[in-house]
Amino acid sequence: MKTRITDLLGVKYPIVQAPMGWIARAQLASAVSNAGGLGIIETSSGDLDAVRAEIRLMRELTDKPFGLNVALAFVRDPDIVSFVVDQGVKFVTTSAGDPMKYCDALKAAGLTVFHVVPSLRAALRAVEAGVDGLVVEGGEGGGFKNARDVSTMVLLPLVCERVGVPVIAAGGIADGRSMAAAFALGAEGVQMGTRMVSSMESPVHANWKQAILDAQETDTVFLNRMGPGPALRALRTEKTTAYEIDGGAGARDEFKTAQALYFGGDMEASIALCGQVAGRIDEIKPVAAIIDETMAEFEAVMATLARRFAPEAANV
Template identity: 60%
Template sequence: MMRTRITELLGIEIPVVQAPMGYIARSRLASAVSNAGGMGIIETSSGRLDDIKVEIARMNDLTDRPWGVNIAQLLVPDATVIDFVIDHGVRFVTTSAGDPGRFTAVLKDAGITVFHVVPTLRGARKAVDAGVDGLIVEGVEGGGFKNPHGSSTMVLTPLVRAGVDVPIIAAGGICDGVSMAAALVLGADGVQMGTRMLSAAESPVHGNWKQAVVDAAETDTVLLNRFGRPGMRALRTELTSELEHQDQVQMPGLDRLMDQYFGGRMDVAVPFGGQVMGRINSVEPVADILNRAWEECRRCLRRLGQAASQ
């Protein structure tokens, strides 16, 4: 068994963390990731804390493997979710969209491992100074909320690795073993998958969204709010192609979000997704995705090692 600092620290078999996608990273998907040997994550970015608390409570019935929760600070004004996370025995928390110093100390005092999401080297250093255990280093090619002035995973990962000495999870552009091996070579200790998990069989989104990912080319995303906040990378549709030219894009109402996420109406809201959708060709079970990726990753690394020894 190949081990990394991420597998050792988090107690998982495959160094893959599932991205905390709003309304998507719920117990069905997260438990499938954990049961397959990765790290499933429950989201809070939807802001639906009553629903999220149910999903957190449900995880203990669905898996006996490690799992975690993301605290999206900008979107979760109610800090009582921290008490709920602690009370339900969560052992791993990722924090994002806010000050890494806000919750790190209280979470670590409760015995929880804390990683913070960063889009820059400056952010990485700030998070390390705040006492986090590790970082999720997020390239701008990934889907969802983004720093519109960020750099790619290939630039950011080795930059952060050279600047700090904590475990790193690379995020953005990763969907299989080849991209996973590349991230490890760049200095990551594990990876995060978002768009690949969105399009997995256990993902709760409508099949139309999954098929749109499968059909998309690597050029079929747009970066919204280039000059506003927050930046967002999404699938190119008729709607998002229009929004691309606006300085400040407002998120649609909940009814339209639900029509898109679970009703399959792809042009009524903003369907998040990363450039890596151009490399995703099918909808598959989470276990197949993770097991094949890890096997392929190790094969790639062995091949590189053999070539280097010749």
């Protein structure tokens, strides 16, 4: 399959793994890259020594392309551009901040740069900054969000109608059916977060994976809508339900104990970021199976739609 995304990233399939803090490291990212997608290593945890080690490990585990994410709101090192360039990666996503900040410097170093956007306004600013492409993220996705959330169904076609750069769709993507919907709305690639958190190679504790399998489509909460700082979408637990009731202004402080949940399995120790698509996930699978099944279903859905609704075009 060829799109502008596969060409720019040098991958077999236009499927990208979301850059989740502490989770998007070599164990998971290498599985994605080896399966034909693009694994991403995170920097949002702030531990650049650990990130450097993960990148070295990544190169031992795969010879396929991979990328790095810079979450601008969490940058602690003022020389982050040099850090990224020194890692020898060719693709970087920036997120959670102003794309103008580092785009020129990253591109001057020869990197391909995509920026994650939650609104049309943010998309237009990123294009003005000179990015090579966008990750358009709907409000149903997990993680830190724009407080004025817009669903993928509305945001994706809105942005695709107004920009000429290639777009990766994020938020609500878990399989070939949702990938086909994203392509119908203008995307040329997709990003998966919650689906990858619940994969076999994901490093998170089994309790978190099981919570995703058990979740209904209504079992996420949207916290801190009124600020200060970004909002976030997470799994519903006793802790996050309490924050939902009181507005969630202190929710970010919970990430000081995130690793007790992420890797210790105490689901009330912190906050488990998660998208609404958890309601559609009911099995833990290897990353390779997820990607292979996604592509097979995507092709089957597109072919079925063509036969049913555009038979003349399907026969050309």
